[in-house]
Amino acid sequence: MNSTHGTHSPTVLITGTSSDAHTWNLVYLQLLLEEWGRRVVNLGPCAPDELVLASALEHDPGLIVVSSVNGHGFHDGLRLIRVLRSHPRLAATTIVIGGKLGVDGLRNVGQVRRLTEAGYDRVFDDGDMADFRALVSRLPARAVS
């Protein structure tokens, strides 16, 4: 696990999904968020749902970024968000997912809807970096206690 320290800005928790081994996406997202002034905890690849849950409770992040590119992101992401949202302390946390979520390279409107209905605040496509930045910049700052 990699983490960096900043001040007065809520932590961002970055994680891969349980079956996904890819890490360049995670390394890249970490650098980006740090450049945007965020403190990052990066759980790395193949994070089991229980680890993501435990880390979310431990770090109390202002944003959870789920990244998956191996083609199982829709299914792994759906299972994960149900686990996270079932915990009352994470009911209001901003949680987003992005990457290459299916195996066919197509944006599947039905899948996006199911992911948002299950609790993701946003589902980002492969190249949606501007939208992602806008979302991150709207995160409230928070005093470090």
Next chain:
Amino acid sequence: MTPVPFGDFVARAQTRGTLVVQPRMGFSDPARMREGLLRTRAADAVTAGTLTLDSYTRVGDLAAARRAVAEGVALNGYPICTHPLRTSRAVLEGLHDSAFPVQVRHGSAQPEHIFSALLALGLDASEGGPVSYCLPYGRTRLRDAVSSWRAGCELLASHGDGAAPHLESFGGCLLGQLCPPALLVAVSVLEGLFFVRHGLRSVSLSYAQQTHPRQDHEAVAALRRLAGELLPDVDWHVVLYAYMGVYPLSRGGALTLLEAAARLAVESGAARLIVKTAAEAHRIPTVSDNVEALETAARAAATATRRPERDAGGSEVYAEARTLVHTVLGLDDDIGRALLTAFRRGLLDVPYCLHPDNPGRARSFIDRDGRLRWADTGALPLSGAAVSAARKVTSADLLAALSHVQRAYDSGGTP
């Protein structure tokens, strides 16, 4: 017809001067998987078949694989431990014979369940390794991967008499990109030795095409030379992987990069090539994408000839790889323990790898001449090899380095 040993098939093709080409292909639907194998076999090329396994099977989450199969969900590979044995037998029926070996490709740090499943199907060729399928493939501890791979090798090696099970090291890939070639060569050689110490008599060593054709030639030459020095008395060959990093988006760029890989394979003396398709940057390739890639690669290979080996001993890659290999071998008689000690002390260190057992001090960069070099060697025994880039890498720098090859080929050039 009885199946041909994987190593023999490749050796025979190489003697005839033909490159064996092979896909990375896997679908969860058995009918589609069979069609893929049939069309790989029928392609206008000398081919070996592949069953690439899905991510649930790789990480050992067989419950998730079962659920997906029950619900008809499309996976990113063939769930070999989940489909009933008779289903998988039917996939292979009449295909896997003396003219067509089939290899199982997976990506599992703990492959025992996969090896049992492939042996039950009458297959005996696979790939990976205790380092190359651990550090880049998740969070399994390295010591657990080493003990699983020991057991896995012994399981494979003890199988059948007269058979010649084959294992390929995936050490030539690691994270797919931005790893200086000497480390790729060293890990491949060390894993090949690990396989042999644990009973395998037929192995292959890998190298993935990187950013600089000349450096790639030196790397394959270094790999062949070290294999020759350290693997006498066993059957071995070199397998080249078409570029494993961020792939060109355009069809033209993707196929041109593949053709360069095919020529590099022939010119450098590799015996087998694992192809990438024009769909690589976008989605899981279809059967047709794979056939196109196999035939494109075979055509390009046919236009190339083996280049006389220049003095491999003089290259930077050979010198660094040799130092890494011998430093590790000197740590312990048991290669598994030597690998663990090496990573603990930072004598092996994969740039940008997040795994908890990777030291994470070494850094790489693409030099102005296009070669991959060390920006920081951390505790690697390569003093003086670092060309200090000595500045913090930004997200934009990282993305630029990751897409160096993609950009070059998408704009119609080469790196």
